[in-house]
Amino acid sequence: MALVNCENITLSYEGRNVISDLTFHLGKGEYLCIVGENGSGKSTLLKGILGFVKPSEGTISFDGIAQNEIGYLPQQTDRQKDFPASVSEIVISGCLNRMGFRPFYSSKEKNLAARNMERLGISSMVQKPYNELSGGQQQRVLLARALCAAESLLVLDEPVTGLDPVVTGELYELIRKLHQEGMTIIMVSHDVSAALKYADLILHLHHNGYFFGTRREYEQSPFCMMLKPGGDEE
Numbered sequence: 608m609a610l611v612n613c614e615n616i617t618l619s620y621e622g623r624n625v626i627s628d629l630t631f632h633l634g635k636g637e638y639l640c641i642v643g644e645n646g647s648g649k650s651t652l653l654k655g656i657l658g659f660v661k662p663s664e665g666t667i668s669f670d671g672i673a674q675n676e677i678g679y680l681p682q683q684t685d686r687q688k689d690f691p692a693s694v695s696e697i698v699i700s701g702c703l704n705r706m707g708f709r710p711f712y713s714s715k716e717k718n719l720a721a722r723n724m725e726r727l728g729i730s731s732m733v734q735k736p737y738n739e740l741s742g743g744q745q746q747r748v749l750l751a752r753a754l755c756a757a758e759s760l761l762v763l764d765e766p767v768t769g770l771d772p773v774v775t776g777e778l779y780e781l782i783r784k785l786h787q788e789g790m791t792i793i794m795v796s797h798d799v800s801a802a803l804k805y806a807d808l809i810l811h812l813h814h815n816g817y818f819f820g821t822r823r824e825y826e827q828s829p830f831c832m833m834l835k836p837g838g839d840e841e
């Protein structure tokens with residue numbers, strides 16, 4: 608069995624199917640990019656993988672990790688940008704799932720948070736209020752938080768939204784580094800050129816079907832022609 612197994616899944620809201628009969632498998636250490644026009648079900652699929660939306664048909668299963676060991680970087684909203692906490696408080700809160708009913712962080716969790724801040728180059732900002740950071744710095748903080756939860760799988764929903772091109776490039780390179788260190792990545796992106804540059808596998812969701820395959824297979828498929836660089840359909 609692969610690390611992530613989606614078998615013939617249908618995901619729906621109040622009886623309306625958003626994703627129908629989707630099958631794909633993702634091995635440990637692979638990098639999957641999910642693309643598709645707005646409303647095609649990309650975020651819904653992430654919610655299915657995270658267990659927030661249950662498939663009405665089919666199954667989503669994992670081999671070697673539990674669903675609560677997935678690191679998740681949600682789409683940033685304006686409200687989250689003002690979250691009143693320090694960098695270190697936000698990063699270490701990624702350990703909450705590991706703690707069960709214990710009401711305090713152990714030194715193991717404090718070390719894990721420190722190590723992940725180091726990995727993402729934010730150690731110098733530990734005491735800073737999160738809401739005073741730039742957009743790119745905030746995404747690094749949230750990525751470090753996700754890493755505290757992630758045993759081997761990171762799920763990222765549009766991680767570069769709202770960032771300028773330089774900071775976008777830096778964040779993509781950081782995600783590439785995590786992948787090279789062995790992390791399995793599932794990233795939703797509007798940016799097909801980034802998907803083709805970084806991912807091993809592409810899943811393109813479309814209202815009447817989908818493509819799943821390698822980057823090279825995708826480049827040669829008619830699905831690749833459907834999306835403009837901005838992510839909208841031609």
Ligand code: ADP
Nearest residue numbers: 620621625643644645646647648649650651652
């Ligand atoms: P994408 O991420 O590709 O833009 P979404 O997964 O957000 O697409 O949405 C897919 C469809 O599901 C859209 O038509 C959207 O309106 C609908 N949808 C998303 N979330 C909900 C919800 N909580 N309740 C009902 N419909 C929803």
